Amino acid sequence: MSATSMATARIMETWAHAEDVADTLGVTRPPTARLRHIAHLGFRTLGHGFAAHGRPVPTTPVRLDLANPDGATWSWGPADAPDRVTGPALDFCLLATQRRHRADLALVATGPVADEWLDVAQAFAGPPGAGREPGAAGPGAPA
Numbered sequence: 001m002s003a004t005s006m007a008t009a010r011i012m013e014t015w016a017h018a019e020d021v022a023d024t025l026g027v028t029r030p031p032t033a034r035l036r037h038i039a040h041l042g043f044r045t046l047g048h049g050f051a052a053h054g055r056p057v058p059t060t061p062v063r064l065d066l067a068n069p070d071g072a073t074w075s076w077g078p079a080d081a082p083d084r085v086t087g088p089a090l091d092f093c094l095l096a097t098q099r100r101h102r103a104d105l106a107l108v109a110t111g112p113v114a115d116e117w118l119d120v121a122q123a124f125a126g127p128p129g130a131g132r133e134p135g136a137a138g139p140g141a142p143a
Contacts, residue, residue, distance in 0.1 A: 008037050008040065008041050009041065009124070009125075011034070011037045011038065012037065012038045012041050012097060012123055012124065013124070015034075015035075015038055015093070015097070016038075016097035016099060016124075019094070019097070019099050020099070023099075030069075031069040031088075031089065031090040032069055033068060033069060033070060035068070035069065035089045035090060035093050036068065036074055036089070038093040038096065038097065038123065039064070039066055039074060039076075039089050039092055039093055039096070040076065041096070041123045042064075042092055042093065042095075042096030042097075042121060042123040043064050043076040043077070045096070045121075045122060045123050045124075046058075046062060046117055046121075048122060048125075049117065049120040049121045049122040049128075050116075050117070050120055052120070052122055052126075052127060052128045053119075053120040053122075053128050055116070055120065058113045058116075058117075060081075060082060060083055060111070060113045061077055061078050061081040061082070061083070062077050062081055062083045062084060062085065062111075062113055062114050062117060063075065063076070063077040063078060063079065063080075063081035063083070063084040063085070064076045064077055064084070064085050064086075064092070065084065065085070065086045066086070066087065066088065066089040066092050067087070067088050067089060068089045069089065069090070074089060082111055083109075083110060083111030083112070083113040083114035083115075083117075084109075084110045084111065084114055085107055085108070085109050085110075085114050085117065085118065086107070086108050086110075087105065087106045087107035087108055088105075088106055088107075091105035091106050091107050092105075092107060095107060095118065095121050096121045096122065096123040097123055097124065098121075098122065098124075098128075098129065098131050098132060099132065100132055101131065101132040101133060101134045101135070101136065102118045102119065103134040103135075104132075104134055104135060
């Protein structure tokens with residue numbers, strides 16, 4: 001893993017665990033432009049999410065268009081990709097770190113690969129774990 005990737009992974013872990021603390025305390029942290037690091041990692045680990053769940057890594061390109069906290073759009077992947085995911089950057093980051101279930105988020109998948117990706121997205125190394133149940137905000141938090 002490159003030094004840049006390692007630093008990005010630590011940012012992602014710190015953000016995700018801080019989200020767990022906020023959920024436990026019942027507070028909401030305002031999203032910031034720093035989510036771009038987590039969203040980028042979430043996109044870069046598309047293949048890993050499939051592999052970690054024992055599924056073949058797709059060859060179909062996926063486009064990711066996220067509304068960032070400032071109102072602009074962050075995008076990854078080819079503009080003409082047949083499959084795409086759109087929605088708020090915060091929601092994608094919560095999904096990629098498995099802090100929320102996709103049913104509780106405003107993410108829209110177009111195409112079969114994009115749709116399946118939202119079921120297996122995982123921006124962290126290791127086994128996938130059980131993930132969140134719909135309506136479960138986080139550990140200790142009211143649903």
